[in-house]
Amino acid sequence: MNIKIREMTIDDLKTLSSILTTQFDDFWNISILESELKNDNTFYFVAVLNEEIVGFIGIHIICDEANLMNIVVNKKFRNQKIGSKLLDYILGFCEIKNLSTITLEVSIKNSYAIELYKKFDFEILGKRKGYYNGTDALIMTKYFDI
Numbered sequence: 001m002n003i004k005i006r007e008m009t010i011d012d013l014k015t016l017s018s019i020l021t022t023q024f025d026d027f028w029n030i031s032i033l034e035s036e037l038k039n040d041n042t043f044y045f046v047a048v049l050n051e052e053i054v055g056f057i058g059i060h061i062i063c064d065e066a067n068l069m070n071i072v073v074n075k076k077f078r079n080q081k082i083g084s085k086l087l088d089y090i091l092g093f094c095e096i097k098n099l100s101t102i103t104l105e106v107s108i109k110n111s112y113a114i115e116l117y118k119k120f121d122f123e124i125l126g127k128r129k130g131y132y133n134g135t136d137a138l139i140m141t142k143y144f145d146i
């Protein structure tokens with residue numbers, strides 16, 4: 001599968017807006033993505049297969065720490081390593097930027113995502129009670145060797 005990863009652009013939002021809620025899960029919001037792209041501390045990348053956007057990932061950077069804002073793969077393309085490719089790419093990006101950690105919150109019910117993060121050596125550091133509409137979130141962090 002020839003997946004290419006590149007930076008997300010404002011033009012991508014036009015493409016994504018028509019498919020975001022139907023093909024990527026209904027909790028992603030195009031106006032949030034739009035404001036994310038205007039933020040200088042925010043970096044978003046898309047995974048492209050045959051010119052179709054099949055996934056995206058975004059981080060905020062504060063000082064030497066990244067916060068993973070989201071990672072999502074088109075429902076039709078899940079479980080084919082696209083999420084792994086996006087995560088691997090963003091971890092490389094963090095290392096190029098000399099960051100020391102990357103942290104995220106994930107619902108305790110999201111076992112696929114938790115497994116994905118564990119494969120990339122994220123550690124569970126704590127829990128946020130009721131973080132997702134009453135469902136607890138795990139706080140997971142990966143440390144880079146600096």
Ligand SMILES: CC(C)(COP(=O)(O)OP(=O)(O)OC[C@H]1O[C@@H](n2cnc3c(N)ncnc32)[C@H](O)[C@@H]1OP(=O)(O)O)[C@@H](O)C(=O)NCCC(=O)NCCS
Pocket residue numbers: 025070071072073074077078079080081082083084085104105106107110112113115116119
């Ligand atoms: C989480 C998500 C990004 C993973 O993307 P993906 O392309 O499907 O993931 P990959 O194919 O790279 O799988 C990586 C690992 O995740 C786990 N996993 C992913 N999908 C799985 C499935 N359907 N069944 C079991 N394990 C699964 C496995 O551990 C897998 O590793 P393996 O293939 O070596 O067993 C994707 O499921 C998604 O978009 N989910 C909705 C959005 C979301 O919940 N994002 C996380 C927010 S914190």
